[in-house]
Each structure stands twice: as C-alpha cells, then as structure tokens.
Amino acid sequence: MATRDPAPPPSAPPTRATLPALFRGFLSIGLSSFGGGLAAWIRREVVERRGWLDDKQFLTGYALSQLVPGATNVNLAVFIGAQLRGALGVLAALAGLMLVPTALILGIGALYLRAQATPGWSWIGTALTGMGAVAIGLNLATGIRLARRNLRGVTAALVMGATAIGIGVLRIPLFEVLVVIFPLSLALSLWQGARR
C-alpha cells in the first residue's frame, strides 16, 4: 500500500487511513468473517494488518460498541470509521462491511425459499435446520465464554439469570425487562462501588 511518507520510522504513529483503504479493509473483513467471530476479524485487520489503531483503542471501541444498542460489530465499524475519518469514514466502513454479505445472504435466502417449494430439494431445509441448531449452540457458547470472563459476584449472576429467564423462558418483551432490570443493575453496581 502506498503512503505519502516514503519511509516512516518504526515508532511512527498509526498509519492514516484513507477512505478507499477504510472501505477495502472492511470489505475484506466482510468477506472473511464466515461463521461469526466478526470482532476478531476486525481486530486482525485494523490493529494487526493495517496498524490504524492500537489494542487499547480497539478495546475501548469494543466496550463502547457494546454499551450502545445495535449489532456490536456494526457499531464497532461505526466507532472505528468515526475515529479514523469522521462521518465519511463511518460510511466507508459500513459500506465495506455490509454490501457483499447482504447480497450473498439475499441470494441464499431466495434459493432457500425456492427449494422449499421444490420436492427434491427438501434436504436444503434439513441442512439449514442443522446449521441453525449449531448457530443456537454458538450463541449459548458465546454466553458461557462471556460469563466466565466478565461475570463477577452473586448479584451480577442474578441479574444475568433474571434477564435470561425473563426473556428466554417467560417470553416477556425485551423493553419491559430492560426497564426493570437496568435501573436495578445500575443501583446494585453503585451500591457495591460505595461499599468498596
């Protein structure tokens, strides 16, 4: 990749990302992230391969993208695009990340709906049911990994359990659960902070 400075010293500040480079970087992320694990792909591209951010900046962005509602990895792309090139950077990163996967998914979806109506093709539905069963497992496994790494104390475990059961088992709408559980969790967090 051509840069304006012919020979940057090893201790140079992170490379400045151009808009086309930002688009290409996220395009490659969007193309390689088969089967999930998008955040890991983003880190590989943005921190390791392109050197646009260091690890600390990346982790701050990752925490922020989880605090804001919406798909975490899409928010992460917004955060990185905004930090590197402002509003235009956001658009470049989002376009790179979403365009090709969207087209691909729409194609597969149309194929699936057609196969459903075609007698000899019902195995596609069966295969997708198997893939769906694994996708659910991937969800649960992510929850287990996150809990092992980030869950501290009994109250946090209770908040987690109440959220999971309220929505997953009792099927209470998400909004109603959040209205109750978020103030509760914040109060518990403040109370524990005050005791320390």
Place this chain on the structure above:
Amino acid sequence: MIALLLKLALLFGGLSLLAFGGGTAVIPDMQRVAVDTYHWVTAPEFLAFFAISRAAPGPGSLIVVLIGQKVAGVPGAVVALLAMFGPSCLLAYSAARVWYRTAGAAWRQHMERALAPIAIGLTFASGIALIRGTEHDWRAYAVTAAATLLLSVTEVSPLLVVGGGAVALLLAGS
C-alpha cells in the same frame, strides 16, 4: 405494500434501539413479532434465516434483510436493512463523539458494570428462545448441545461446526 414497508420499518427501527448487548438480544422479540404476531415467516423459516445469517460472512443481524425480502421483496430488504442499522449507527456515531470528551468519568465504569451481566443474560435468552421456538425433536437438541459444548471449551472453527451440524441432521434423516 407501503403499509407493509412501514410495519417493517417500525418493527426493525424499534428493535435497533433495543438491541443492548448486540443484535442477538432482539432475536426473541423479532421471532415473536415476525412469526406469532404478523405471520410473516414460519418458525422453521425463521430458524433457517437465522442459520443463513449466522453462517454467512458479515453481521448476524443481517437476518432482517431475509425477513424483509420474504415480506416485500427487494424494497422490503432495503427498508429492513436501513431500519435495523440506521438508528443504532447514528447513536453509535454520537456516542463515539461524546466518548472521548468524558474519558475517565466514574459513571462510565458504573454503566459498563451494570450492562455487562444484562448483555450476557440476553445472549442466553436468545439461545433459549430459539430452542423453544424452533426445536421440537431430539436430533436438533442433540446438535445444539454438542455445538454448545464444542464451541465453549474448544477453539474449533465455528464454520466447521456449522457444516457438521448440517451433515449430522442429513445423516440422521430428520
């Protein structure tokens, strides 16, 4: 048609702002409304869409374009895409701008600590809701259990397990 697009925009626009802890947080609500309330897709279709959007590259929340496409063709897919990602992206952009101005503030740590267990709970909730809504036989339960175990204790590639799940159900002849 316009009424349908409006319904899509309202549903996904609302879910966009409720998806705390990531896109999977709103999967149970999406399933409830799209399958039970509006009858846009059947429960097996919803699971197939979920599988496609998880296995394909890109964000898992792209499941919304499949629902949009089933309901109202390409315009439906476009509306669903903009509604699902527009509001949350605007919010993320504003947050990114505010974030550095308030670096080191105590409220930020409290917010992070309060949201973490909720986000983890939401991850489990969507898994549980999907099992209850879409899996009704022991083969699918077994595949989900095996996948959960494999993916939580080993570093095997998710894509490999996804393929394995498809093969397992084809061989089991469900």
